[in-house]
Amino acid sequence: MQNWKRNLWILVVCQFIVASAMTMIIPFLPLYLKDLGVENEASIHVWTGVIFGANFLTAFLFSPFWGRMADKHGRKLMILRSGFGMAIVIGLTGFATGPVALLMLRLLNGVVSGFIPASIGLVSTNTPKEKVGYALGILQSGAVAGGIIGPLLGGLMAEVFGFQTIFFVTGASILLAALVVLFFVHERFVPKKEPQKSNSLIDFKIVTKKQPVLSLYIVIFFIQFAVMGVNPLLSLYVGELTPHQNTAFFAGLTVAVLGFSNMMSSAFLGRVSDKKGAHNVLFCAMIGVAILSIPQAFVTDIWMLIGLRFLLGICVGGLLPAANMLIRLHSPVGMESRTYGFSNSFMYLGNMLGPILGGWLATTFTIRGLFIISAIILFINVWIVKFKVMPSAKKTFIEEKKLRMKKRSESPSPS
Numbered sequence: 001m002q003n004w005k006r007n008l009w010i011l012v013v014c015q016f017i018v019a020s021a022m023t024m025i026i027p028f029l030p031l032y033l034k035d036l037g038v039e040n041e042a043s044i045h046v047w048t049g050v051i052f053g054a055n056f057l058t059a060f061l062f063s064p065f066w067g068r069m070a071d072k073h074g075r076k077l078m079i080l081r082s083g084f085g086m087a088i089v090i091g092l093t094g095f096a097t098g099p100v101a102l103l104m105l106r107l108l109n110g111v112v113s114g115f116i117p118a119s120i121g122l123v124s125t126n127t128p129k130e131k132v133g134y135a136l137g138i139l140q141s142g143a144v145a146g147g148i149i150g151p152l153l154g155g156l157m158a159e160v161f162g163f164q165t166i167f168f169v170t171g172a173s174i175l176l177a178a179l180v181v182l183f184f185v186h187e188r189f190v191p192k193k194e195p196q197k198s199n200s201l202i203d204f205k206i207v208t209k210k211q212p213v214l215s216l217y218i219v220i221f222f223i224q225f226a227v228m229g230v231n232p233l234l235s236l237y238v239g240e241l242t243p244h245q246n247t248a249f250f251a252g253l254t255v256a257v258l259g260f261s262n263m264m265s266s267a268f269l270g271r272v273s274d275k276k277g278a279h280n281v282l283f284c285a286m287i288g289v290a291i292l293s294i295p296q297a298f299v300t301d302i303w304m305l306i307g308l309r310f311l312l313g314i315c316v317g318g319l320l321p322a323a324n325m326l327i328r329l330h331s332p333v334g335m336e337s338r339t340y341g342f343s344n345s346f347m348y349l350g351n352m353l354g355p356i357l358g359g360w361l362a363t364t365f366t367i368r369g370l371f372i373i374s375a376i377i378l379f380i381n382v383w384i385v386k387f388k389v390m391p392s393a394k395k396t397f398i399e400e401k402k403l404r405m406k407k408r409s410e411s412p413s414p415s
Contacts, residue, residue, distance in 0.1 A: 004127045007185050008135050011119045012142035014177040018083070018115050019146025021090075021173035024154030025166050032163040036098050047099045049356065051106050056352035058110030060345050064200045066114050067121075067341020074189040075122035075337060076181065078114060083178025085112030091171030094164045115174070116143055117344045121337045124328040126188055130274055130404055132328055133281075136321040137270020141263045144317075148259040151252070192334035207339045210330050215388035217346040219282075220323050222381045224350025226293075226374040227316070229358025231255070237367045241302040250302050257306050261313030269318035273325055279393035282322035283385045288315030290378035297371035326389065329396050 025032065029051060033044050070078040089109045096102040120139060127135045157166050198206075208214040235251040242250050273281045292312045299305045324343070331339035362370045 003186055003188070004123075004131070004135070007126060007187070008123055008138060010180060010184050011123060012138055014180055015116055015119055015139060015142040016146040016149075017173050017177040018086075019143040020150035020153060021146075021170040021177075023147050023150030024157070024170055025163065031158075033099060033102075035163055036096065036102065038099055047103075049359075051099070051103050053352045053356065054103055054106040055110040055113065056348045058107050059113050060110075060348035060352065062111050063114065063117070063344040063348060064203065064338065064341040066118070067338040067344070068198070068200070068203060070118065070121060070337030070341070071335055072191055074187055074191075075118055075125065076185055076187040076189070078118040078337070079122065079181050079185070080178055082112055082115040082118055083174055083181060086115065087171045087175035087178060089171075090167055090174065094167030094171075114344070115177070117340060118337075120324055121340045122185070122187055124324065124340075125336050129329070129400060133270040133273030133278055133321065133325045134267065135270070136324050137267040137273075137317070140266045140270075140317070140321050144259050144263040144266065148256050148263070151255075203335065203338045204342055207332055207335055207342060210332060211392040212389040213327065213330050213339065215384055216323055216327055216330075217343055219286075219381050219384055219389065220320070220343055221346040221350040222377055222384075223289075223319050223323075224347050225354040225357075226377045226381075228351050228354030229361070230370060230374055232355045233358060233362055233367050233370065238302065238305070240367075241299065241305060250306075254302075254306055254309055258309045258313035258316065261310045262317040265314040265317035266321055270321050270325075273318075273322050277394065277397040278322040278325040278329075279385070279390045279397065281318045282326065283382070283390060285315045285318035285322065286378065286382045286385055288312075289319065290375050290382055293371050293375035293378060297368040297375075326393055329400065330392070 029048050033047055033051075038044050038047055066078055066081075086109060089105055089112060093102065093105045093109075096105060120136065123135050123139055124132055154166055157169065208217075234254055235247070238251040238254055239247045269281050269285065289312060292308055292315065296305060296308050296312075299308065324340075327339055327343050328336065358370060361373055365373065
């Protein structure tokens with residue numbers, strides 16, 4: 001098997017393990033805080049929000065630094081740094097004695113996190129350019145599948161072993177993934193000499209000089225902001241639609257159905273990105289997500305919501321792989337990981353601000369109003385993609401296609 005294909009499938013499995021491990025405990029964080037002695041409901045809500053966002057805050061701050069280290073020392077090393085680091089920190093989280101200790105460990109976890117972003121960087125830089133869309137789509141499928149399975153496994157283990165044990169299982173699972181990468185993933189990495197010393201500000205100015213990198217960063221931020229702003233409140237919305245039914249079951253189904261359709265579509269849309277251009281897939285998928293957000297505000301039945309979430313997931317499956325493919329095509333040579341590092345910072349910022357502002361907006365405009373606000377934000381994204389991303393991306397796609405055709409025509413035919 002070609003080296004890039006072997007790396008891809010190994011990292012798909014590892015991403016599945018890491019994503020499932022990381023999502024085992026997060027849905028049950030409020031219940032774990034009760035085990036740690038937090039009894040007041042208002043305090044539990046505050047601590048849950050702060051602890052949930054803490055990981056994204058430090059990840060947002062440190063992602064550009066780790067991107068620079070990846071360009072200097074290799075992407076595989078960053079996967080291992082994150083894998084072993086998170087395994088230790090999450091294992092220690094099982095010994096937390098109170099909410100403050102849990103908060104400190106979540107902050108530290110954000111500092112060392114980055115297994116999945118580093119895997120994206122390695123795959124995108126070690127895969128032939130004409131296969132990058134397909135590879136990133138497959139890679140996302142592994143992470144999404146893990147995100148679906150994780151809460152289910154976490155729920156089962158919490159019932160049998162208690163919450164503390166989940167942290168030890170999570171740490172051991174991530175350690176296993178890191179060991180698999182250590183022994184079986186091989187990276188072709190040649191460090192490029194830096195003409196001068198740099199810092200994050202200088203790097204940011206350099207990578208955003210190339211069009212349409214800065215616009216892509218804004219697009220990724222708005223995607224995460226709009227999607228994450230709605231997700232934490234879905235269970236409450238499901239409760240409105242199912243007042244006399246099994247709310248917990250339907251809430252889980254509503255979340256899971258988007259993940260399943262996302263997983264189903266991401267690889268296919270990745271192939272389409274390779275053939276028709278990632279800019280076209282990003283534009284069409286963004287329109288689909290924006291349009292499908294509107295009717296969710298007016299549903300009167302839980303199955304209508306589930307059906308719309310399934311369709312939404314199909315479109316969501318094309319967003320981040322296409323955006324990451326465009327970032328790879330437009331990143332400066334030798335600064336690919338730094339370009340991804342800043343992209344990850346914008347993604348983490350959206351993950352952090354989305355739930356915070358989404359909760360505030362929901363109290364003002366209701367949850368139904370939040371879907372309309374999310375649709376407006378996503379239509380703004382459609383405009384950015386159409387007028388700020390597509391002109392440059394289309395030109396680059398045509399140039400890359402001509403270059404590949406030229407190489408094929410110049411290559412000697414088999415005798």
